[in-house]
Amino acid sequence: MNYLELEEKISSQGPRGYYLLKSFLIKLLQEEAKSKSQEIIHNAGSDVAAYDAVAPNGFGDISGHVSIEIARVISLARILTETKKISPFDTGKDSSFLLISLTNIDSNARLMLKLNFRQSSRCHFWGPNEIQSLIDRHTETASKLAENLFLNRFKVTIESNVEDWRQQRDEVVNAVRDEYKSGRFSIFLGAGVSSSAGLPDWDTLLNSLFVSMLTDDEANSKSTDSEHISSIVKRLRQIDGPSSLTLARYIRKGITTDSSVEQEKFINAVTKQLYGLRNKKYSLSSSLIKSIINLCTPSRTGAKVKCVLTYNFDDLLEREASAHGISFKPIFEELDLPNAEELPIYHVHGFLPEDRSIYTNIQKATLVFSEEGYHKIYQDAYHWSNLVQLNNLKESSCLMIGLSLTDPNLRRLLEISAKSIDKSKHFAFIKRITFDKFSNEDGKPVVRAPNQTVKRFLERHHKLNEEIMRELGVNIIWYEEYDEITTILQKIGK
Incomplete structure (x- = not known):
């Protein structure tokens, strides 16, 4: 199985393809960890989480607590962003960092990596070559994962490490x-x-305009009741099922044509209902x-x-x-x-x-x-x-x-x-x-x-x-x- 061919095929799907490929790699990393009695825990919930995954007890030959970040591409801008994350690992004795690029790392980015982290023995970087080696070690698993990309993503999502959602929200904030x-x-x-x-929500505004349209048509009738009309509109939407936009078009055609005079009439009707229906409390x-x-x-x-x-x-x-x-x-x-x-x-x-x-x-x-x-x-x-x-x-x-x-x-x-x-x-x-x-x-x-x-x-x-x-x-x-x-x-x- 050729990784670069898989990457090219999936990447054509845009952002969705990136997350499919990322889930493929997470499952493959988990398989590698399992073969060495280690563990990979996926962090999900938002893209502001510190890392995509962690290996609490080391990963492969990388010892200690390993934080793993997976990037679509390693660019100069991405390296500058990651520098803030990686800096603690330069001196940490019990933790390491693994940055994985799903695509080839360009020469300028490689030079920046060397300049920023040449002193660190706890920072590691993978590209397509290392991913290919991983695939070659687990050929059968990789083939099954490649055939079930959507299912992999679903599994990775629901199996992910779940923090308290309020704590996770604090990170996002x-x-x-x-x-x-x-x-x-x-x-x-x-x-x-x-x-x-x-101010009224969309449905309330539409119902009110509908009432306005009918009461204009029946100006001399005292029998028109807004509650009755609202009931009719509700039932109409249950039976005929028009969307809000469709009903809005129906109302607009009932109130106005394309003449400037009636356009003004329509705008005045919407404005009157928009502010007139406001809940004064x-x-x-x-x-x-x-x-x-x-x-x-x-x-x-x-x-x-x-x-x-x-x-x-x-x-x-x-x-x-x-x-x-x-x-x-x-x-x-x-x-x-x-x-x-x-x-x-x-x-x-x-x-x-x-x-x-x-x-x-x-x-x-x-x-x-x-x-x-x-x-x-x-x-x-x-x-x-x-x-x-x-x-x-x-x-x-x-x-x-x-x-x-x-x-x-x-x-x-x-x-x-x-x-x-x-x-x-x-x-x-x-x-x-x-x-x-x-x-x-x-x-x-x-x-x-x-x-x-x-x-x-x-x-x-x-x-x-x-x-x-x-x-x-x-x-x-x-x-x-x-x-x-x-x-x-x-x-x-x-």
């Missing part, structure tokens, strides 16, 4: 803090941020929005956040930035550019401020509300909003707040940007499913399975979600209660 301090940092915001201030200046703006506030050494990208229509972030005296510029069209002192706030799906009169050129904002608007952006690779998102995903570390990460266009852009990185560099808050919420509803058990089986399923479910997001270049920051997000943001900003 520390990594976010480091990226934030570097100044190469952007923030992506979704509907969860607006919900923290009481929540403050417009929520603790979450305050925490986000605090991160955006320049320090003595300058701004840490390059820009904010929001998929929300509202102007709540602009209001908070103004209250904090931050110079900002909402951007909602292609030709608009901020100056050096302004925080850019990109509204990539459109901008609907409550008071439209305070913003110039607001009529040029493209509202990505329904299916046709979404298709327009999705199909245009050079649409300004796609370019802004992709540029930030490539050039910055991005923190995603209030996003479900199910949007196909965002996932497509994440996958494109992940092709050029070796380690996941983006971060996203995602709610973790607790055992109680999964197993019970209204205080009654709804899952017919032993508790231990359910807990094991949830543990593996979360691991696989971490692995899937890692392919897109994203590390998950788990939370169980919404208030945890604000606390974590405060830690990042300290």
Whole structure:
């Protein structure tokens, strides 16, 4: 079996191929360790873990506690990054470091390795030649692994060494803090941020617009009841099953045509419902929005956040930035550019401020509300909003707040940007499913399975979600209660 041929074949699959090859190697390393009565423990959960694997009692001829790192490619930049990790091994008596490159190490990188670690006898480096030797020692196992690459990855993921997820989250948060301090940092915001201030979620907004459409048609009827209409909409979605975007298109066609007058009518209807449905028990200046703006506030050494990208229509972030005296510029069209002192706030799906009169050129904002608007952006690779998102995903570390990460266009852009990185560099808050919420509803058990089986399923479910997001270049920051997000943001900003 030729390793370089396998590597070339798998690498064509992009980030997914890298993780398949990495899992192949982990299983092969475990086979080697087993043959010598040693052990390899895989660390999974995020790409900010200290190492990919550890051999507690040595590996092959390498003695002591061996930390193992597997890289897609060993470049000069990667060596400089790894130097911080490796330095403790230069003097350590009971620990060693093994850095494995899945591809050939270029000559400049080899020279850098020699210059940085020539004095260390506890730092070891492998490339394709050493991997090939490993394959040759375990030919039968390597062949089986090569035939079952996906299954290997699945096994490596669920068999990995599991730390307490909160402890693992602390490591991820520390990594976010480091990226934030570097100044190469952007923030992506979704509907969860607006919900923290009481604004309606997507389904509530759609139902309300649907009611508005019907009451306009039946202006003289007193029988129209919002609860009745909501019930009809709910049943329609159960029977006919339209997606939110499809229903939005249905509503839009019911309210407006393509005339400028009716376009304005539609925008006014959405704006009225967006702010009119706000739950008044929540403050417009929520603790979450305050925490986000605090991160955006320049320090003595300058701004840490390059820009904010929001998929929300509202102007709540602009209001908070103004209250904090931050110079900002909402951007909602292609030709608009901020100056050096302004925080850019990109509204990539459109901008609907409550008071439209305070913003110039607001009529040029493209509202990505329904299916046709979404298709327009999705199909245009050079649409300004796609370019802004992709540029930030490539050039910055991005923190995603209030996003479900199910949007196909965002996932497509994440996958494109992940092709050029070796380690996941983006971060996203995602709610973790607790055992109680999964197993019970209204205080009654709804899952017919032993508790231990359910807990094991949830543990593996979360691991696989971490692995899937890692392919897109994203590390998950788990939370169980919404208030945890604000606390974590405060830690990042300290």
